[in-house]
Amino acid sequence: MSSSPTDSAILHDPLRVLRKRLSDFVTRTPLPWHGAMRTLLDVFRQHEWQVFVFGGTLRDLLAVSATAAPRDVDLVVAGATGDALREAFSRELIRINRFGGLRLQVQKLPVDIWTLESTWAFQQKLVPGGDFAHLPQTTFLNVEAVAAELDTRKGRARRVYGETFFRAVREQVLEINLEENPYAGLCVVRSLLTARKLQYALGPRLGRYIAHHGARIDAAELEAVQLSHYGCVRLDRNQLMQLIRVVSGKAGATRPRPIELPRARQLEWTPPRPQQFDWYSRGWRSISREDAVWKSTG
Known part of the structure:
Protein backbone atom coordinates (compact mmCIF):
# COMPACT_ATOMS: atom_id res chain seq x y z
CA MET A 1 0.00 0.00 0.00
CA SER A 2 1.42 3.38 -0.95
CA SER A 3 2.03 5.93 1.76
CA SER A 4 -0.48 8.74 2.18
CA PRO A 5 -1.89 10.86 5.03
CA THR A 6 -4.91 8.58 5.19
CA ASP A 7 -2.75 5.47 5.29
CA SER A 8 -0.62 6.99 8.04
CA ALA A 9 -3.71 7.77 10.11
CA ILE A 10 -4.93 4.20 9.74
CA LEU A 11 -1.59 2.75 10.79
CA HIS A 12 -1.25 5.17 13.70
CA ASP A 13 -4.77 4.91 15.14
CA PRO A 14 -6.97 2.47 13.18
CA LEU A 15 -9.59 2.33 15.95
CA ARG A 16 -10.25 6.07 15.81
CA VAL A 17 -10.40 6.02 12.01
CA LEU A 18 -12.83 3.11 11.94
CA ARG A 19 -15.12 4.74 14.51
CA LYS A 20 -15.22 7.93 12.45
CA ARG A 21 -15.86 6.17 9.17
CA LEU A 22 -18.58 3.94 10.59
CA SER A 23 -20.28 6.95 12.16
CA ASP A 24 -20.25 8.70 8.79
CA PHE A 25 -21.55 5.58 7.06
CA VAL A 26 -24.46 5.27 9.46
CA THR A 27 -25.50 8.86 10.05
CA ARG A 28 -23.83 11.42 7.80
CA THR A 29 -22.49 10.36 4.44
CA PRO A 30 -25.12 10.73 1.68
CA LEU A 31 -24.57 7.25 0.29
CA PRO A 32 -27.25 4.79 -0.86
CA TRP A 33 -26.88 3.03 2.49
CA HIS A 34 -27.71 6.08 4.59
CA GLY A 35 -31.49 5.71 4.30
CA ALA A 36 -31.36 1.96 4.84
CA MET A 37 -29.29 2.33 8.01
CA ARG A 38 -31.70 4.94 9.38
CA THR A 39 -34.61 2.57 8.75
CA LEU A 40 -32.83 -0.21 10.59
CA LEU A 41 -31.86 2.04 13.48
CA ASP A 42 -35.48 3.08 13.98
CA VAL A 43 -36.50 -0.57 14.41
CA PHE A 44 -33.61 -1.41 16.72
CA ARG A 45 -34.23 1.61 18.94
CA GLN A 46 -37.94 0.84 19.14
CA HIS A 47 -37.17 -2.65 20.46
CA GLU A 48 -34.10 -1.59 22.49
CA TRP A 49 -31.96 -4.27 20.86
CA GLN A 50 -28.16 -4.21 20.96
CA VAL A 51 -26.80 -4.42 17.43
CA PHE A 52 -23.25 -4.70 16.07
CA VAL A 53 -21.97 -4.34 12.53
CA PHE A 54 -19.79 -7.31 11.72
CA GLY A 55 -17.12 -8.34 9.24
CA GLY A 56 -16.75 -7.20 5.66
CA THR A 57 -18.42 -3.79 5.89
CA LEU A 58 -15.95 -2.68 8.56
CA ARG A 59 -13.06 -4.24 6.66
CA ASP A 60 -13.87 -2.23 3.55
CA LEU A 61 -14.45 1.04 5.42
CA LEU A 62 -10.98 0.84 6.94
CA ALA A 63 -8.88 -1.12 4.44
CA VAL A 64 -10.47 -0.02 1.15
CA SER A 65 -12.04 3.43 1.41
CA ALA A 66 -13.92 5.75 3.76
CA THR A 67 -16.73 5.76 1.21
CA ALA A 68 -16.63 2.06 0.31
CA ALA A 69 -20.09 0.78 -0.64
CA PRO A 70 -20.44 -2.75 0.76
CA ARG A 71 -21.97 -5.63 -1.17
CA ASP A 72 -24.20 -6.17 1.86
CA VAL A 73 -24.18 -5.40 5.58
CA ASP A 74 -23.95 -8.03 8.32
CA LEU A 75 -25.69 -7.21 11.60
CA VAL A 76 -25.71 -9.26 14.80
CA VAL A 77 -28.43 -8.66 17.39
CA ALA A 78 -28.60 -9.35 21.13
CA GLY A 79 -31.81 -9.23 23.15
CA ALA A 80 -33.99 -10.54 20.32
CA THR A 81 -35.25 -13.97 19.33
CA GLY A 82 -35.38 -15.24 15.79
CA ASP A 83 -39.16 -14.94 15.85
CA ALA A 84 -38.94 -11.35 17.02
CA LEU A 85 -36.58 -10.47 14.18
CA ARG A 86 -38.82 -12.11 11.60
CA GLU A 87 -41.82 -10.22 12.91
CA ALA A 88 -40.01 -6.88 13.04
CA PHE A 89 -38.74 -7.22 9.47
CA SER A 90 -41.57 -9.18 7.87
CA ARG A 91 -41.88 -6.67 5.02
CA GLU A 92 -38.16 -6.66 4.26
CA LEU A 93 -37.62 -10.41 4.65
CA ILE A 94 -36.38 -12.19 1.52
CA ARG A 95 -35.36 -15.56 2.90
CA ILE A 96 -34.15 -17.41 6.00
CA ASN A 97 -30.86 -19.29 5.78
CA ARG A 98 -30.12 -22.74 7.21
CA PHE A 99 -28.75 -21.23 10.43
CA GLY A 100 -31.82 -19.09 11.08
CA GLY A 101 -30.31 -15.82 9.84
CA LEU A 102 -32.41 -13.44 7.77
CA ARG A 103 -31.64 -11.93 4.38
CA LEU A 104 -33.42 -8.60 4.19
CA GLN A 105 -33.89 -6.06 1.46
CA VAL A 106 -34.00 -2.61 3.04
CA GLN A 107 -34.66 0.16 0.55
CA LYS A 108 -33.48 -2.23 -2.19
CA LEU A 109 -30.21 -2.94 -0.36
CA PRO A 110 -29.18 -6.38 1.03
CA VAL A 111 -28.78 -6.90 4.77
CA ASP A 112 -27.94 -10.13 6.61
CA ILE A 113 -29.06 -10.20 10.23
CA TRP A 114 -29.01 -12.87 12.91
CA THR A 115 -29.10 -13.26 16.68
CA LEU A 116 -25.83 -13.32 18.60
CA GLU A 117 -26.43 -16.76 20.09
CA SER A 118 -27.18 -18.31 16.67
CA THR A 119 -23.67 -17.50 15.37
CA TRP A 120 -22.39 -20.80 13.97
CA ALA A 121 -19.08 -20.93 15.86
CA PHE A 122 -20.87 -20.27 19.16
CA GLN A 123 -23.42 -22.98 18.48
CA GLN A 124 -20.65 -25.45 17.59
CA LYS A 125 -18.73 -24.58 20.79
CA LEU A 126 -15.70 -23.59 18.70
CA VAL A 127 -15.42 -20.21 20.40
CA PRO A 128 -15.97 -19.82 24.15
CA GLY A 129 -17.92 -16.96 25.61
CA GLY A 130 -20.72 -15.91 23.34
CA ASP A 131 -20.98 -12.15 23.71
CA PHE A 132 -20.06 -9.37 21.25
CA ALA A 133 -16.48 -9.22 22.51
CA HIS A 134 -15.99 -12.83 21.37
CA LEU A 135 -17.69 -12.38 17.99
CA PRO A 136 -14.44 -11.50 16.12
CA GLN A 137 -13.06 -14.92 17.04
CA THR A 138 -15.73 -16.62 14.91
CA THR A 139 -14.60 -15.50 11.43
CA PHE A 140 -12.52 -17.55 9.03
CA LEU A 141 -10.33 -14.61 7.94
CA ASN A 142 -8.48 -12.18 10.19
CA VAL A 143 -9.56 -9.16 8.09
CA GLU A 144 -13.19 -9.84 9.01
CA ALA A 145 -12.54 -10.39 12.71
CA VAL A 146 -14.11 -7.14 13.83
CA ALA A 147 -17.42 -6.06 15.35
CA ALA A 148 -18.55 -2.50 16.06
CA GLU A 149 -21.58 -1.11 17.85
CA LEU A 150 -24.12 0.21 15.35
CA ASP A 151 -25.83 2.76 17.58
CA THR A 152 -24.28 4.71 20.40
CA ARG A 153 -25.27 7.55 22.67
CA LYS A 154 -23.80 11.00 22.19
CA GLY A 155 -20.67 11.44 24.25
CA ARG A 156 -19.95 7.70 24.56
CA ALA A 157 -17.33 6.04 22.40
CA ARG A 158 -18.62 3.37 20.05
CA ARG A 159 -17.64 -0.11 21.25
CA VAL A 160 -15.35 -1.88 18.80
CA TYR A 161 -13.78 -5.35 19.16
CA GLY A 162 -11.09 -6.38 16.70
CA GLU A 163 -7.47 -6.63 17.86
CA THR A 164 -6.72 -9.37 15.32
CA PHE A 165 -8.35 -7.31 12.56
CA PHE A 166 -6.35 -4.17 13.30
CA ARG A 167 -3.12 -6.19 13.31
CA ALA A 168 -4.03 -7.64 9.89
CA VAL A 169 -4.58 -4.14 8.49
CA ARG A 170 -1.27 -2.90 9.85
CA GLU A 171 0.66 -5.91 8.51
CA GLN A 172 -1.40 -6.22 5.30
CA VAL A 173 -1.41 -10.00 5.56
CA LEU A 174 -4.50 -12.14 5.10
CA GLU A 175 -4.50 -15.11 7.48
CA ILE A 176 -6.80 -17.72 8.99
CA ASN A 177 -8.54 -16.60 12.16
CA LEU A 178 -10.73 -19.67 12.83
CA GLU A 179 -10.07 -22.60 10.53
CA GLU A 180 -13.13 -24.69 11.34
CA ASN A 181 -15.69 -23.87 8.65
CA PRO A 182 -18.30 -26.01 6.87
Missing part, protein backbone atom coordinates in the same frame (compact mmCIF):
# COMPACT_ATOMS: atom_id res chain seq x y z
CA TYR A 183 -17.64 -24.41 3.45
CA ALA A 184 -14.03 -25.02 2.40
CA GLY A 185 -14.70 -24.14 -1.24
CA LEU A 186 -16.17 -20.78 -0.33
CA CYS A 187 -13.24 -20.12 2.02
CA VAL A 188 -10.77 -20.76 -0.82
CA VAL A 189 -12.61 -18.47 -3.24
CA ARG A 190 -13.24 -15.68 -0.74
CA SER A 191 -9.63 -15.75 0.44
CA LEU A 192 -8.27 -15.34 -3.08
CA LEU A 193 -10.77 -12.62 -3.97
CA THR A 194 -10.19 -10.74 -0.72
CA ALA A 195 -6.40 -10.88 -1.06
CA ARG A 196 -6.62 -9.46 -4.59
CA LYS A 197 -9.13 -6.80 -3.59
CA LEU A 198 -7.04 -5.55 -0.67
CA GLN A 199 -3.70 -6.33 -2.34
CA TYR A 200 -2.67 -8.19 0.81
CA ALA A 201 -0.31 -11.15 1.00
CA LEU A 202 -1.53 -14.56 2.14
CA GLY A 203 -0.24 -15.78 5.49
CA PRO A 204 1.56 -19.16 5.54
CA ARG A 205 -1.30 -20.97 7.28
CA LEU A 206 -3.86 -19.67 4.78
CA GLY A 207 -1.52 -20.55 1.93
CA ARG A 208 -1.38 -24.17 3.10
CA TYR A 209 -5.18 -24.23 3.47
CA ILE A 210 -5.71 -22.99 -0.10
CA ALA A 211 -3.14 -25.44 -1.46
CA HIS A 212 -4.73 -28.35 0.40
CA HIS A 213 -8.38 -27.69 -0.43
CA GLY A 214 -7.69 -26.20 -3.85
CA ALA A 215 -6.19 -29.53 -4.93
CA ARG A 216 -9.27 -31.43 -3.77
CA ILE A 217 -12.15 -29.30 -5.05
CA ASP A 218 -13.04 -29.22 -8.73
CA ALA A 219 -12.74 -25.89 -10.52
CA ALA A 220 -16.34 -26.31 -11.67
CA GLU A 221 -17.42 -26.55 -8.04
CA LEU A 222 -15.46 -23.41 -7.16
CA GLU A 223 -17.19 -21.58 -9.99
CA ALA A 224 -20.57 -22.81 -8.74
CA VAL A 225 -19.71 -21.58 -5.24
CA GLN A 226 -19.16 -18.10 -6.66
CA LEU A 227 -22.43 -18.15 -8.54
CA SER A 228 -24.28 -19.14 -5.39
CA HIS A 229 -22.54 -16.63 -3.11
CA TYR A 230 -21.94 -13.64 -5.39
CA GLY A 231 -24.41 -14.19 -8.21
CA CYS A 232 -21.57 -14.25 -10.75
CA VAL A 233 -18.19 -15.86 -11.44
CA ARG A 234 -15.43 -13.49 -10.39
CA LEU A 235 -12.57 -15.93 -10.96
CA ASP A 236 -13.04 -18.36 -13.83
CA ARG A 237 -11.52 -21.82 -13.67
CA ASN A 238 -8.36 -20.78 -15.55
CA GLN A 239 -7.73 -17.93 -13.12
CA LEU A 240 -8.43 -20.21 -10.18
CA MET A 241 -5.98 -22.80 -11.51
CA GLN A 242 -3.28 -20.17 -11.91
CA LEU A 243 -3.70 -18.66 -8.46
CA ILE A 244 -3.99 -21.96 -6.62
CA ARG A 245 -0.92 -23.23 -8.45
CA VAL A 246 1.05 -20.12 -7.45
CA VAL A 247 -0.01 -20.52 -3.82
CA SER A 248 0.69 -24.26 -3.79
CA GLY A 249 4.18 -23.72 -5.15
CA LYS A 250 5.03 -21.27 -2.36
CA ALA A 251 3.09 -22.82 0.53
CA GLY A 252 5.52 -25.72 0.89
CA ALA A 253 8.59 -23.54 1.39
CA THR A 254 10.97 -24.61 4.15
CA ARG A 255 10.74 -21.16 5.73
CA PRO A 256 7.09 -20.09 5.50
CA ARG A 257 6.63 -16.47 4.52
CA PRO A 258 3.63 -14.39 3.41
CA ILE A 259 2.68 -15.21 -0.17
CA GLU A 260 2.27 -12.35 -2.63
CA LEU A 261 -0.33 -13.05 -5.31
CA PRO A 262 0.47 -11.88 -8.83
CA ARG A 263 -1.76 -9.09 -10.08
CA ALA A 264 -4.14 -9.84 -12.92
CA ARG A 265 -1.99 -8.20 -15.58
CA GLN A 266 1.11 -10.03 -14.36
CA LEU A 267 -0.33 -13.48 -14.90
CA GLU A 268 0.38 -15.24 -18.15
CA TRP A 269 -1.05 -18.71 -18.47
CA THR A 270 0.16 -21.36 -20.91
CA PRO A 271 -2.71 -23.85 -21.46
CA PRO A 272 -1.67 -27.39 -20.49
CA ARG A 273 -1.60 -30.24 -22.96
CA PRO A 274 -4.59 -32.61 -22.52
CA GLN A 275 -2.47 -35.36 -20.96
CA GLN A 276 -1.28 -33.00 -18.23
CA PHE A 277 -4.63 -32.96 -16.43
CA ASP A 278 -7.09 -35.63 -15.48
CA TRP A 279 -10.14 -33.56 -16.43
CA TYR A 280 -12.61 -36.39 -15.96
CA SER A 281 -11.83 -37.53 -12.45
CA ARG A 282 -10.80 -34.30 -10.73
CA GLY A 283 -11.71 -31.46 -13.09
CA TRP A 284 -8.33 -29.74 -13.01
CA ARG A 285 -6.04 -31.70 -10.66
CA SER A 286 -2.50 -31.78 -11.96
CA ILE A 287 -1.07 -35.26 -12.60
CA SER A 288 2.50 -34.02 -12.58
CA ARG A 289 3.62 -30.99 -10.62
CA GLU A 290 6.07 -29.94 -13.30
CA ASP A 291 3.84 -30.46 -16.33
CA ALA A 292 1.72 -27.30 -16.40
CA VAL A 293 3.43 -23.97 -16.94
CA TRP A 294 2.52 -20.78 -15.14
CA LYS A 295 4.77 -17.78 -15.11
CA SER A 296 4.68 -14.27 -13.77
CA THR A 297 6.02 -11.45 -15.89
CA GLY A 298 7.00 -8.02 -14.71
Whole structure:
Protein backbone atom coordinates (compact mmCIF):
# COMPACT_ATOMS: atom_id res chain seq x y z
CA MET A 1 0.00 0.00 0.00
CA SER A 2 1.42 3.38 -0.95
CA SER A 3 2.03 5.93 1.76
CA SER A 4 -0.48 8.74 2.18
CA PRO A 5 -1.89 10.86 5.03
CA THR A 6 -4.91 8.58 5.19
CA ASP A 7 -2.75 5.47 5.29
CA SER A 8 -0.62 6.99 8.04
CA ALA A 9 -3.71 7.77 10.11
CA ILE A 10 -4.93 4.20 9.74
CA LEU A 11 -1.59 2.75 10.79
CA HIS A 12 -1.25 5.17 13.70
CA ASP A 13 -4.77 4.91 15.14
CA PRO A 14 -6.97 2.47 13.18
CA LEU A 15 -9.59 2.33 15.95
CA ARG A 16 -10.25 6.07 15.81
CA VAL A 17 -10.40 6.02 12.01
CA LEU A 18 -12.83 3.11 11.94
CA ARG A 19 -15.12 4.74 14.51
CA LYS A 20 -15.22 7.93 12.45
CA ARG A 21 -15.86 6.17 9.17
CA LEU A 22 -18.58 3.94 10.59
CA SER A 23 -20.28 6.95 12.16
CA ASP A 24 -20.25 8.70 8.79
CA PHE A 25 -21.55 5.58 7.06
CA VAL A 26 -24.46 5.27 9.46
CA THR A 27 -25.50 8.86 10.05
CA ARG A 28 -23.83 11.42 7.80
CA THR A 29 -22.49 10.36 4.44
CA PRO A 30 -25.12 10.73 1.68
CA LEU A 31 -24.57 7.25 0.29
CA PRO A 32 -27.25 4.79 -0.86
CA TRP A 33 -26.88 3.03 2.49
CA HIS A 34 -27.71 6.08 4.59
CA GLY A 35 -31.49 5.71 4.30
CA ALA A 36 -31.36 1.96 4.84
CA MET A 37 -29.29 2.33 8.01
CA ARG A 38 -31.70 4.94 9.38
CA THR A 39 -34.61 2.57 8.75
CA LEU A 40 -32.83 -0.21 10.59
CA LEU A 41 -31.86 2.04 13.48
CA ASP A 42 -35.48 3.08 13.98
CA VAL A 43 -36.50 -0.57 14.41
CA PHE A 44 -33.61 -1.41 16.72
CA ARG A 45 -34.23 1.61 18.94
CA GLN A 46 -37.94 0.84 19.14
CA HIS A 47 -37.17 -2.65 20.46
CA GLU A 48 -34.10 -1.59 22.49
CA TRP A 49 -31.96 -4.27 20.86
CA GLN A 50 -28.16 -4.21 20.96
CA VAL A 51 -26.80 -4.42 17.43
CA PHE A 52 -23.25 -4.70 16.07
CA VAL A 53 -21.97 -4.34 12.53
CA PHE A 54 -19.79 -7.31 11.72
CA GLY A 55 -17.12 -8.34 9.24
CA GLY A 56 -16.75 -7.20 5.66
CA THR A 57 -18.42 -3.79 5.89
CA LEU A 58 -15.95 -2.68 8.56
CA ARG A 59 -13.06 -4.24 6.66
CA ASP A 60 -13.87 -2.23 3.55
CA LEU A 61 -14.45 1.04 5.42
CA LEU A 62 -10.98 0.84 6.94
CA ALA A 63 -8.88 -1.12 4.44
CA VAL A 64 -10.47 -0.02 1.15
CA SER A 65 -12.04 3.43 1.41
CA ALA A 66 -13.92 5.75 3.76
CA THR A 67 -16.73 5.76 1.21
CA ALA A 68 -16.63 2.06 0.31
CA ALA A 69 -20.09 0.78 -0.64
CA PRO A 70 -20.44 -2.75 0.76
CA ARG A 71 -21.97 -5.63 -1.17
CA ASP A 72 -24.20 -6.17 1.86
CA VAL A 73 -24.18 -5.40 5.58
CA ASP A 74 -23.95 -8.03 8.32
CA LEU A 75 -25.69 -7.21 11.60
CA VAL A 76 -25.71 -9.26 14.80
CA VAL A 77 -28.43 -8.66 17.39
CA ALA A 78 -28.60 -9.35 21.13
CA GLY A 79 -31.81 -9.23 23.15
CA ALA A 80 -33.99 -10.54 20.32
CA THR A 81 -35.25 -13.97 19.33
CA GLY A 82 -35.38 -15.24 15.79
CA ASP A 83 -39.16 -14.94 15.85
CA ALA A 84 -38.94 -11.35 17.02
CA LEU A 85 -36.58 -10.47 14.18
CA ARG A 86 -38.82 -12.11 11.60
CA GLU A 87 -41.82 -10.22 12.91
CA ALA A 88 -40.01 -6.88 13.04
CA PHE A 89 -38.74 -7.22 9.47
CA SER A 90 -41.57 -9.18 7.87
CA ARG A 91 -41.88 -6.67 5.02
CA GLU A 92 -38.16 -6.66 4.26
CA LEU A 93 -37.62 -10.41 4.65
CA ILE A 94 -36.38 -12.19 1.52
CA ARG A 95 -35.36 -15.56 2.90
CA ILE A 96 -34.15 -17.41 6.00
CA ASN A 97 -30.86 -19.29 5.78
CA ARG A 98 -30.12 -22.74 7.21
CA PHE A 99 -28.75 -21.23 10.43
CA GLY A 100 -31.82 -19.09 11.08
CA GLY A 101 -30.31 -15.82 9.84
CA LEU A 102 -32.41 -13.44 7.77
CA ARG A 103 -31.64 -11.93 4.38
CA LEU A 104 -33.42 -8.60 4.19
CA GLN A 105 -33.89 -6.06 1.46
CA VAL A 106 -34.00 -2.61 3.04
CA GLN A 107 -34.66 0.16 0.55
CA LYS A 108 -33.48 -2.23 -2.19
CA LEU A 109 -30.21 -2.94 -0.36
CA PRO A 110 -29.18 -6.38 1.03
CA VAL A 111 -28.78 -6.90 4.77
CA ASP A 112 -27.94 -10.13 6.61
CA ILE A 113 -29.06 -10.20 10.23
CA TRP A 114 -29.01 -12.87 12.91
CA THR A 115 -29.10 -13.26 16.68
CA LEU A 116 -25.83 -13.32 18.60
CA GLU A 117 -26.43 -16.76 20.09
CA SER A 118 -27.18 -18.31 16.67
CA THR A 119 -23.67 -17.50 15.37
CA TRP A 120 -22.39 -20.80 13.97
CA ALA A 121 -19.08 -20.93 15.86
CA PHE A 122 -20.87 -20.27 19.16
CA GLN A 123 -23.42 -22.98 18.48
CA GLN A 124 -20.65 -25.45 17.59
CA LYS A 125 -18.73 -24.58 20.79
CA LEU A 126 -15.70 -23.59 18.70
CA VAL A 127 -15.42 -20.21 20.40
CA PRO A 128 -15.97 -19.82 24.15
CA GLY A 129 -17.92 -16.96 25.61
CA GLY A 130 -20.72 -15.91 23.34
CA ASP A 131 -20.98 -12.15 23.71
CA PHE A 132 -20.06 -9.37 21.25
CA ALA A 133 -16.48 -9.22 22.51
CA HIS A 134 -15.99 -12.83 21.37
CA LEU A 135 -17.69 -12.38 17.99
CA PRO A 136 -14.44 -11.50 16.12
CA GLN A 137 -13.06 -14.92 17.04
CA THR A 138 -15.73 -16.62 14.91
CA THR A 139 -14.60 -15.50 11.43
CA PHE A 140 -12.52 -17.55 9.03
CA LEU A 141 -10.33 -14.61 7.94
CA ASN A 142 -8.48 -12.18 10.19
CA VAL A 143 -9.56 -9.16 8.09
CA GLU A 144 -13.19 -9.84 9.01
CA ALA A 145 -12.54 -10.39 12.71
CA VAL A 146 -14.11 -7.14 13.83
CA ALA A 147 -17.42 -6.06 15.35
CA ALA A 148 -18.55 -2.50 16.06
CA GLU A 149 -21.58 -1.11 17.85
CA LEU A 150 -24.12 0.21 15.35
CA ASP A 151 -25.83 2.76 17.58
CA THR A 152 -24.28 4.71 20.40
CA ARG A 153 -25.27 7.55 22.67
CA LYS A 154 -23.80 11.00 22.19
CA GLY A 155 -20.67 11.44 24.25
CA ARG A 156 -19.95 7.70 24.56
CA ALA A 157 -17.33 6.04 22.40
CA ARG A 158 -18.62 3.37 20.05
CA ARG A 159 -17.64 -0.11 21.25
CA VAL A 160 -15.35 -1.88 18.80
CA TYR A 161 -13.78 -5.35 19.16
CA GLY A 162 -11.09 -6.38 16.70
CA GLU A 163 -7.47 -6.63 17.86
CA THR A 164 -6.72 -9.37 15.32
CA PHE A 165 -8.35 -7.31 12.56
CA PHE A 166 -6.35 -4.17 13.30
CA ARG A 167 -3.12 -6.19 13.31
CA ALA A 168 -4.03 -7.64 9.89
CA VAL A 169 -4.58 -4.14 8.49
CA ARG A 170 -1.27 -2.90 9.85
CA GLU A 171 0.66 -5.91 8.51
CA GLN A 172 -1.40 -6.22 5.30
CA VAL A 173 -1.41 -10.00 5.56
CA LEU A 174 -4.50 -12.14 5.10
CA GLU A 175 -4.50 -15.11 7.48
CA ILE A 176 -6.80 -17.72 8.99
CA ASN A 177 -8.54 -16.60 12.16
CA LEU A 178 -10.73 -19.67 12.83
CA GLU A 179 -10.07 -22.60 10.53
CA GLU A 180 -13.13 -24.69 11.34
CA ASN A 181 -15.69 -23.87 8.65
CA PRO A 182 -18.30 -26.01 6.87
CA TYR A 183 -17.64 -24.41 3.45
CA ALA A 184 -14.03 -25.02 2.40
CA GLY A 185 -14.70 -24.14 -1.24
CA LEU A 186 -16.17 -20.78 -0.33
CA CYS A 187 -13.24 -20.12 2.02
CA VAL A 188 -10.77 -20.76 -0.82
CA VAL A 189 -12.61 -18.47 -3.24
CA ARG A 190 -13.24 -15.68 -0.74
CA SER A 191 -9.63 -15.75 0.44
CA LEU A 192 -8.27 -15.34 -3.08
CA LEU A 193 -10.77 -12.62 -3.97
CA THR A 194 -10.19 -10.74 -0.72
CA ALA A 195 -6.40 -10.88 -1.06
CA ARG A 196 -6.62 -9.46 -4.59
CA LYS A 197 -9.13 -6.80 -3.59
CA LEU A 198 -7.04 -5.55 -0.67
CA GLN A 199 -3.70 -6.33 -2.34
CA TYR A 200 -2.67 -8.19 0.81
CA ALA A 201 -0.31 -11.15 1.00
CA LEU A 202 -1.53 -14.56 2.14
CA GLY A 203 -0.24 -15.78 5.49
CA PRO A 204 1.56 -19.16 5.54
CA ARG A 205 -1.30 -20.97 7.28
CA LEU A 206 -3.86 -19.67 4.78
CA GLY A 207 -1.52 -20.55 1.93
CA ARG A 208 -1.38 -24.17 3.10
CA TYR A 209 -5.18 -24.23 3.47
CA ILE A 210 -5.71 -22.99 -0.10
CA ALA A 211 -3.14 -25.44 -1.46
CA HIS A 212 -4.73 -28.35 0.40
CA HIS A 213 -8.38 -27.69 -0.43
CA GLY A 214 -7.69 -26.20 -3.85
CA ALA A 215 -6.19 -29.53 -4.93
CA ARG A 216 -9.27 -31.43 -3.77
CA ILE A 217 -12.15 -29.30 -5.05
CA ASP A 218 -13.04 -29.22 -8.73
CA ALA A 219 -12.74 -25.89 -10.52
CA ALA A 220 -16.34 -26.31 -11.67
CA GLU A 221 -17.42 -26.55 -8.04
CA LEU A 222 -15.46 -23.41 -7.16
CA GLU A 223 -17.19 -21.58 -9.99
CA ALA A 224 -20.57 -22.81 -8.74
CA VAL A 225 -19.71 -21.58 -5.24
CA GLN A 226 -19.16 -18.10 -6.66
CA LEU A 227 -22.43 -18.15 -8.54
CA SER A 228 -24.28 -19.14 -5.39
CA HIS A 229 -22.54 -16.63 -3.11
CA TYR A 230 -21.94 -13.64 -5.39
CA GLY A 231 -24.41 -14.19 -8.21
CA CYS A 232 -21.57 -14.25 -10.75
CA VAL A 233 -18.19 -15.86 -11.44
CA ARG A 234 -15.43 -13.49 -10.39
CA LEU A 235 -12.57 -15.93 -10.96
CA ASP A 236 -13.04 -18.36 -13.83
CA ARG A 237 -11.52 -21.82 -13.67
CA ASN A 238 -8.36 -20.78 -15.55
CA GLN A 239 -7.73 -17.93 -13.12
CA LEU A 240 -8.43 -20.21 -10.18
CA MET A 241 -5.98 -22.80 -11.51
CA GLN A 242 -3.28 -20.17 -11.91
CA LEU A 243 -3.70 -18.66 -8.46
CA ILE A 244 -3.99 -21.96 -6.62
CA ARG A 245 -0.92 -23.23 -8.45
CA VAL A 246 1.05 -20.12 -7.45
CA VAL A 247 -0.01 -20.52 -3.82
CA SER A 248 0.69 -24.26 -3.79
CA GLY A 249 4.18 -23.72 -5.15
CA LYS A 250 5.03 -21.27 -2.36
CA ALA A 251 3.09 -22.82 0.53
CA GLY A 252 5.52 -25.72 0.89
CA ALA A 253 8.59 -23.54 1.39
CA THR A 254 10.97 -24.61 4.15
CA ARG A 255 10.74 -21.16 5.73
CA PRO A 256 7.09 -20.09 5.50
CA ARG A 257 6.63 -16.47 4.52
CA PRO A 258 3.63 -14.39 3.41
CA ILE A 259 2.68 -15.21 -0.17
CA GLU A 260 2.27 -12.35 -2.63
CA LEU A 261 -0.33 -13.05 -5.31
CA PRO A 262 0.47 -11.88 -8.83
CA ARG A 263 -1.76 -9.09 -10.08
CA ALA A 264 -4.14 -9.84 -12.92
CA ARG A 265 -1.99 -8.20 -15.58
CA GLN A 266 1.11 -10.03 -14.36
CA LEU A 267 -0.33 -13.48 -14.90
CA GLU A 268 0.38 -15.24 -18.15
CA TRP A 269 -1.05 -18.71 -18.47
CA THR A 270 0.16 -21.36 -20.91
CA PRO A 271 -2.71 -23.85 -21.46
CA PRO A 272 -1.67 -27.39 -20.49
CA ARG A 273 -1.60 -30.24 -22.96
CA PRO A 274 -4.59 -32.61 -22.52
CA GLN A 275 -2.47 -35.36 -20.96
CA GLN A 276 -1.28 -33.00 -18.23
CA PHE A 277 -4.63 -32.96 -16.43
CA ASP A 278 -7.09 -35.63 -15.48
CA TRP A 279 -10.14 -33.56 -16.43
CA TYR A 280 -12.61 -36.39 -15.96
CA SER A 281 -11.83 -37.53 -12.45
CA ARG A 282 -10.80 -34.30 -10.73
CA GLY A 283 -11.71 -31.46 -13.09
CA TRP A 284 -8.33 -29.74 -13.01
CA ARG A 285 -6.04 -31.70 -10.66
CA SER A 286 -2.50 -31.78 -11.96
CA ILE A 287 -1.07 -35.26 -12.60
CA SER A 288 2.50 -34.02 -12.58
CA ARG A 289 3.62 -30.99 -10.62
CA GLU A 290 6.07 -29.94 -13.30
CA ASP A 291 3.84 -30.46 -16.33
CA ALA A 292 1.72 -27.30 -16.40
CA VAL A 293 3.43 -23.97 -16.94
CA TRP A 294 2.52 -20.78 -15.14
CA LYS A 295 4.77 -17.78 -15.11
CA SER A 296 4.68 -14.27 -13.77
CA THR A 297 6.02 -11.45 -15.89
CA GLY A 298 7.00 -8.02 -14.71
